[in-house]
Amino acid sequence: MQEKTRSQPQVAELHAGTRYEVYEIFVQHDALQSHHHVGSVWAASPEWAIQMARENFLRRDHAVSLWAVRRADIHATAGEDRDFFAREFDRTYREVSGYADNAQRWKRFKARAMTLDEVIDDVREGNAHGSAHSGG
Amino acid sequence: MDQSRFKQFMERIERGEKIEANDWMPDDYRRLLLRLIHMHAVSEIMGAYPEKEWVPKAPSLRRKLSLMAKVQDEIGHGQLLLRVAEDLAAPLGRGRDDLMEDVIVGRVKFHNVFHMEAPSWADAGIIGWLVDGAAIMTQTALLDCSYGPYARVLKRICAEESFHMQHGESIILALAEGTEAQRQMLQEALNRWWEALLFFFGPPEVTESARKMMEYRIRYRTNEELRQKFLTRYIPRIQSVGLTIPDSRLRFDEAQQRWMYTEPDWERLGRMVRENSGPKSQERIAFRRRAHTDQAWVREALIRARAQAAV
Numbered sequence A: 001m002q003e004k005t006r007s008q009p010q011v012a013e014l015h016a017g018t019r020y021e022v023y024e025i026f027v028q029h030d031a032l033q034s035h036h037h038v039g040s041v042w043a044a045s046p047e048w049a050i051q052m053a054r055e056n057f058l059r060r061d062h063a064v065s066l067w068a069v070r071r072a073d074i075h076a077t078a079g080e081d082r083d084f085f086a087r088e089f090d091r092t093y094r095e096v097s098g099y100a101d102n103a104q105r106w107k108r109f110k111a112r113a114m115t116l117d118e119v120i121d122d123v124r125e126g127n128a129h130g131s132a133h134s135g136g
Numbered sequence B: 001m002d003q004s005r006f007k008q009f010m011e012r013i014e015r016g017e018k019i020e021a022n023d024w025m026p027d028d029y030r031r032l033l034l035r036l037i038h039m040h041a042v043s044e045i046m047g048a049y050p051e052k053e054w055v056p057k058a059p060s061l062r063r064k065l066s067l068m069a070k071v072q073d074e075i076g077h078g079q080l081l082l083r084v085a086e087d088l089a090a091p092l093g094r095g096r097d098d099l100m101e102d103v104i105v106g107r108v109k110f111h112n113v114f115h116m117e118a119p120s121w122a123d124a125g126i127i128g129w130l131v132d133g134a135a136i137m138t139q140t141a142l143l144d145c146s147y148g149p150y151a152r153v154l155k156r157i158c159a160e161e162s163f164h165m166q167h168g169e170s171i172i173l174a175l176a177e178g179t180e181a182q183r184q185m186l187q188e189a190l191n192r193w194w195e196a197l198l199f200f201f202g203p204p205e206v207t208e209s210a211r212k213m214m215e216y217r218i219r220y221r222t223n224e225e226l227r228q229k230f231l232t233r234y235i236p237r238i239q240s241v242g243l244t245i246p247d248s249r250l251r252f253d254e255a256q257q258r259w260m261y262t263e264p265d266w267e268r269l270g271r272m273v274r275e276n277s278g279p280k281s282q283e284r285i286a287f288r289r290r291a292h293t294d295q296a297w298v299r300e301a302l303i304r305a306r307a308q309a310a311v
């Protein structure tokens, strides 16, 4: 009964110095993927943010690395700043789609258009670590 | 000034853009979202209780494991949603503690279905099958919500709900394939839950705040549309396992292309939610209160540990 009367510290008081903070969480699912943002947690320290993140975001997914970043440390573009991302002119010259006519032109020379994926498959062929073919 | 910001905001929404936490938004947009997401978060947490009660009594180790996994998911959903609610509440000067305290003192409502008793194992099955089934309908209807942070969290939640769906079906299928007594138990559980399931989707009339939410593209389906979709999807499945739906007036009206059903007792069930006066409301709120106060020392210790490490 003695215990009951002792005043319980209120959580609100406890983080009057706001030591509970929002941490943004980034997960890397395998070594060939970059970390990507999955959400946020509210935690008392970076260590606990990582624990919480594992409980919240990795109950099923596999991962090889997890980052917790204090939200206050993130520098970002302004939410509504569309101009920053504006595409002021046609940029298809930077993209594969801008060269769709190559295929037709190769045909005239009785040759086939080639893609990068084909090259990758070719180079990887027979390499047990990279290709679907295991040689043979 | 505010008028032109409002116009810009509505234009963004109408272009199908997503609104983010730090973007300008009308006050009532923030408040509507906050009320919706707060109630959603709290319902996830309170919704874990009736199932949690069955963890020690589950009939096999595998059932125990999958039920525990589901309870963890629901609490996890609650935590993700609380984060979204907190960011909306921050400009109003409210944080996690306030949002959680609201549960303990009854300032926030949670879904009617979580005020109810789950007296048999078949109830645990019906919850996983039909309560989650109904919740999946309402949650998928929010996936295109104009508020980005909510839409993203819902995507993650819905992915996990696909497991809840199979989990619930697995339990009721085992009972439906079982003995006469097991099928009887399943039928009795369905009888207990049917009215509450219809109530879950909310009243058929489009309230002022529901209309506002559609205007803001927070949601785009009415309660009745979702209830009808639920009935269309689940009635044949319920009947296919040999269960009888406890409503003699239930029928599909070909002319109107809609299900006709006996209305749930809106008044009685509404009061139960408002006043937390359901058969299990007070017990579960007391449990939440105890968890909150009993663990206060842990939250304190975490902060102290960090303060000490910093010295």
Ligand SMILES: [Fe+2]
Pocket: B044, B073, B074, B077, B157
């Ligand atoms: Fe959930």
Ligand SMILES: [Fe+2]
Pocket: B074, B132, B135, B161, B164
């Ligand atoms: Fe669920």
